Amino acid sequence: MAYSVAKEGDAMGYNFFEYNREQRYLLPPSLQEWVPKGDLAWFVLDAVKQMDLSEYYKGYRTDGSGAAGFDPSVMVAILLYAYCVGERSSRKIERLCERDVAFRVVAANLTPDHSTISRFRKDHREAIGKLFTEILRICGEAGLVKVGVVAIDGTKIEANASLAANRTHDRLRNEVEKILDEADAIDKAEDALYGEGKRGDELPEIAKREEEERESGQKKSGRKPKEPDKNPDAEAKANVTDPESRIMKTRKGYVQGYNAQTAVAEGQIIISAGVTQEENDVGQMHPMPGKAKKELKAAGIAGEMEHALFDAGYCSEDNLSKLAKDGPEVFVATTKDWKQQKAQKDCGSPRGRMPRGLTKRERMERKLMTKAGQEMYGKRKIIVEPPFGQMKDGQGFRRFMVRGMRSVSSEWRLMCASHNLLKLWRSGMQKVLGKWQTALVMC
Numbered sequence: 001m002a003y004s005v006a007k008e009g010d011a012m013g014y015n016f017f018e019y020n021r022e023q024r025y026l027l028p029p030s031l032q033e034w035v036p037k038g039d040l041a042w043f044v045l046d047a048v049k050q051m052d053l054s055e056y057y058k059g060y061r062t063d064g065s066g067a068a069g070f071d072p073s074v075m076v077a078i079l080l081y082a083y084c085v086g087e088r089s090s091r092k093i094e095r096l097c098e099r100d101v102a103f104r105v106v107a108a109n110l111t112p113d114h115s116t117i118s119r120f121r122k123d124h125r126e127a128i129g130k131l132f133t134e135i136l137r138i139c140g141e142a143g144l145v146k147v148g149v150v151a152i153d154g155t156k157i158e159a160n161a162s163l164a165a166n167r168t169h170d171r172l173r174n175e176v177e178k179i180l181d182e183a184d185a186i187d188k189a190e191d192a193l194y195g196e197g198k199r200g201d202e203l204p205e206i207a208k209r210e211e212e213e214r215e216s217g218q219k220k221s222g223r224k225p226k227e228p229d230k231n232p233d234a235e236a237k238a239n240v241t242d243p244e245s246r247i248m249k250t251r252k253g254y255v256q257g258y259n260a261q262t263a264v265a266e267g268q269i270i271i272s273a274g275v276t277q278e279e280n281d282v283g284q285m286h287p288m289p290g291k292a293k294k295e296l297k298a299a300g301i302a303g304e305m306e307h308a309l310f311d312a313g314y315c316s317e318d319n320l321s322k323l324a325k326d327g328p329e330v331f332v333a334t335t336k337d338w339k340q341q342k343a344q345k346d347c348g349s350p351r352g353r354m355p356r357g358l359t360k361r362e363r364m365e366r367k368l369m370t371k372a373g374q375e376m377y378g379k380r381k382i383i384v385e386p387p388f389g390q391m392k393d394g395q396g397f398r399r400f401m402v403r404g405m406r407s408v409s410s411e412w413r414l415m416c417a418s419h420n421l422l423k424l425w426r427s428g429m430q431k432v433l434g435k436w437q438t439a440l441v442m443c
Helices: 040-049 054-059 072-084 090-099 101-106 114-123 125-129 131-141 169-194 205-213 287-298 317-321 337-347 360-369 371-377 385-394 405-427 437-442
Strands: 002-005 014-017 146-158 166-168 237-239 246-250 253-266 269-276 307-310 329-332
Touching (some): 040 072, 040 101, 040 405, 072 101, 072 114, 072 405, 090 101, 090 114, 125 131, 131 269, 131 287, 131 405, 146 246, 146 287, 146 385, 253 405, 317 360, 329 360, 360 371, 385 405
Parallel strands (some): 146 307
Antiparallel strands (some): 246 253
16 A cells, blocks of 8 residues: 655655554464465475475473473474574574565474574484485486496585694693692692591581592493503594594694595485595595495385596505406596596597506596597586585585584585485475475476
């Protein structure tokens, strides 16, 4: 409704929309009217309906007693939607559930506080990691997973810790000695105050005798602790904030973080995701295809990897000598891409049979110089590199919110799951899944 307002000196009035901040709704508002059809929020809710969330309910009481909790399906939907739109802080998610329309739809107009969100993410980290498999299954049902060509790569993600929190063995020893010296000084001061051997809160002798009689005196059970290394590396470092994180070298310098690995199929669907503490990728060349195979099986996706593509970070003579004859055909760069392109330009593509007497590395190098090798390896950068950019720049994922290998592995799988979910949403392939009733109404 519009109205006119005439001000002094104006021949005509202004034509503005009428407003009244005290006006109440005449009819109860509907959440379905708050977010347009086809929005990501509705798509996430449809996806959650297709997931097996039975594992989340195991920790809840079934007798109806106790304080009410938030339904795990609501919490999973909140986390998935938050990661899709680049929000991972539990405090920010709490505020968005109060103020953001789409978050209020996903949260069913409930407002879990940040402690509840953080605790849910921590208590269900194993189940949250399995959301990756659930979403991969849905992508497979939509026909988005093509496993013929798979590219594998890693990227460094900052830990929830600072480089400045690293300590060498010598520095840690000096800090411990300082603490012990301070404790010794306090003990001497208290001995002077209360008397040597006195705590200052002793019980009367009779009560003390009764207290001693109640002590069990039983031998302690359990395995004896191992003796510490008497000759530790003086230059070795440990991070006091996240001891399981490591110093990683990136193009922009050093970070305290983890090495996040992915196996990506054509169409940029991530089919396997994991985290390692190793700074370089060479140790992941053989494990990653195996993990991808298990993930595909768990998601019920048929098909075999025919070609596996790796950059030079995975290449070593040992890795090349261990390639399985019954596995996918491997294309791994023996040097950096720009050097390989320069050699190709200078020497051209080789022809004829493979010469005898070449090492494994030389054979691989010649294989990648052929036209067929160039064409196949050229797919690597358009398959595996864009997902990293999309997650880091598009979704703002450059730093883990949690600490420790188990937790960061769960968060990385959740992040990759959100990436796949966005791919599915943007593809429009939800139309083929007739069981998604809400999606059919939206499209």
